[in-house]
Amino acid sequence: MEKQQLIIIGSGPAGYTAAIYAARANLKPILYTGFKAGLEGGQLMTTTDVENYPGFPEGILGPEMMMAFKQQAKRFGTDIRAEDVLSVNLKKAPFTVTTADTTMETKALIIATGANAKRLDIPGTREGEMWQKGDSSCAVCAGAAHIIRGKTLFVIGGGDSAVEEAIFLTKYAAKVYIVHRRDQLRASKIMAERAKNHPQIEILWDSVLDSVAGDTVVSSVVVHNLKTNQQSSYPAGGVFFAIGHSPNVDFLQGQIPLTQSGYISVEKGTSKTAIEGVFAAGDVQDDRYRQAVTAAGSGCMAALDAERFLSESGV
Numbered sequence: 001m002e003k004q005q006l007i008i009i010g011s012g013p014a015g016y017t018a019a020i021y022a023a024r025a026n027l028k029p030i031l032y033t034g035f036k037a038g039l040e041g042g043q044l045m046t047t048t049d050v051e052n053y054p055g056f057p058e059g060i061l062g063p064e065m066m067m068a069f070k071q072q073a074k075r076f077g078t079d080i081r082a083e084d085v086l087s088v089n090l091k092k093a094p095f096t097v098t099t100a101d102t103t104m105e106t107k108a109l110i111i112a113t114g115a116n117a118k119r120l121d122i123p124g125t126r127e128g129e130m131w132q133k134g135d136s137s138c139a140v141c142a143g144a145a146h147i148i149r150g151k152t153l154f155v156i157g158g159g160d161s162a163v164e165e166a167i168f169l170t171k172y173a174a175k176v177y178i179v180h181r182r183d184q185l186r187a188s189k190i191m192a193e194r195a196k197n198h199p200q201i202e203i204l205w206d207s208v209l210d211s212v213a214g215d216t217v218v219s220s221v222v223v224h225n226l227k228t229n230q231q232s233s234y235p236a237g238g239v240f241f242a243i244g245h246s247p248n249v250d251f252l253q254g255q256i257p258l259t260q261s262g263y264i265s266v267e268k269g270t271s272k273t274a275i276e277g278v279f280a281a282g283d284v285q286d287d288r289y290r291q292a293v294t295a296a297g298s299g300c301m302a303a304l305d306a307e308r309f310l311s312e313s314g315v
């Protein structure tokens with residue numbers, strides 16, 4: 001079995017930043033980009049303009065930014081492997097990391113597997129129904145699809161993602177409704193104002209999606225006002241969920257303690273998990289900030305913590 005000093009799982013800002021620091025510290029890290037159907041590059045691959053990452057005064061496209069992170073990690077010698085990690089064994093050191101092709105041993109591990117978009121279990125939106133036929137949790141991926149062009153679209157949620165997706169979809173849609181369960185958006189003020197002032201966006205307050213219908217693609221939705229208890233049917237060409245995220249921890253199979261909300265628990269102010277030699281970075285351990293810049297910062301912390309752990313272990 002191949003033996004490594006450091007394996008990093010995940011290819012978002014946290015994983016690549018950890019790789020940049022670890023490679024520069026000569027730890028020869030291996031970085032697995034995937035983690036069970038994970039998207040290489042993480043959530044920024046499905047984002048349009050990133051306007052709040054310092055150093056890009058004009059903004060930068062999410063995928064472009066992730067390619068730059070990747071090139072920088074490669075430049076210092078990170079061994080980047082486009083494979084999904086299927087399982088890990090953290091019961092004793094050295095730990096093992098298994099993909100479809102190999103199992104490797106490693107002295108230290110950084111988990112930076114991020115979080116995935118949540119969906120709701122609503123009639124018409126399940127696999128085999130209208131999922132990916134106008135139902136999606138990724139506006140950027142589906143935005144240009146011909147089936148939604150010129151149609152009325154629905155975005156579910158009231159956070160920054162919902163607003164961002166709604167604004168993005170106005171490029172293709174005739175009209176975009178944001179369906180939000182409360183009477184106030186969770187989105188930041190600047191984003192909320194953009195949504196409220198956008199001529200193609202209307203917000204359905206205190207409302208939830210009851211069902212989605214269609215033959216081969218989405219053609220209508222039923223929305224339910226929680227205050228008036230009234231149901232309304234609308235013609236629709238697509239439905240997009242933007243209701244938050246859940247951390248990608250299933251592949252750990254309960255081997256690391258999690259927080260109450262299911263994120264990896266780390267020692268305050270560090271990236272150390274309850275298992276010595278295993279570190280966590282980015283959204284998989286952060287249900288509070290969840291920003292590209294905070295993920296990158298925590299990736300740096302994980303690499304520094306791993307480096308110290310390895311040198312104290314005599315590596």
Ligand code: NAP
Nearest residue numbers: 157158159160161162164181182186242243244245289290
């Ligand atoms: P979020 O802030 O957690 O918002 C999730 C939204 O979905 C909330 O409005 C929530 O309603 C709603 N929701 C949750 N569960 C629901 C359910 N079962 N049924 C109906 N609605 C439900 O998630 P996010 O928008 O993905 O943002 C995550 C983080 O990324 C935030 O920190 C955000 O600022 C950041 N972000 C930033 C940008 C940007 O700056 N460009 C873009 C995207 C995301 P309630 O409000 O009632 O809880």
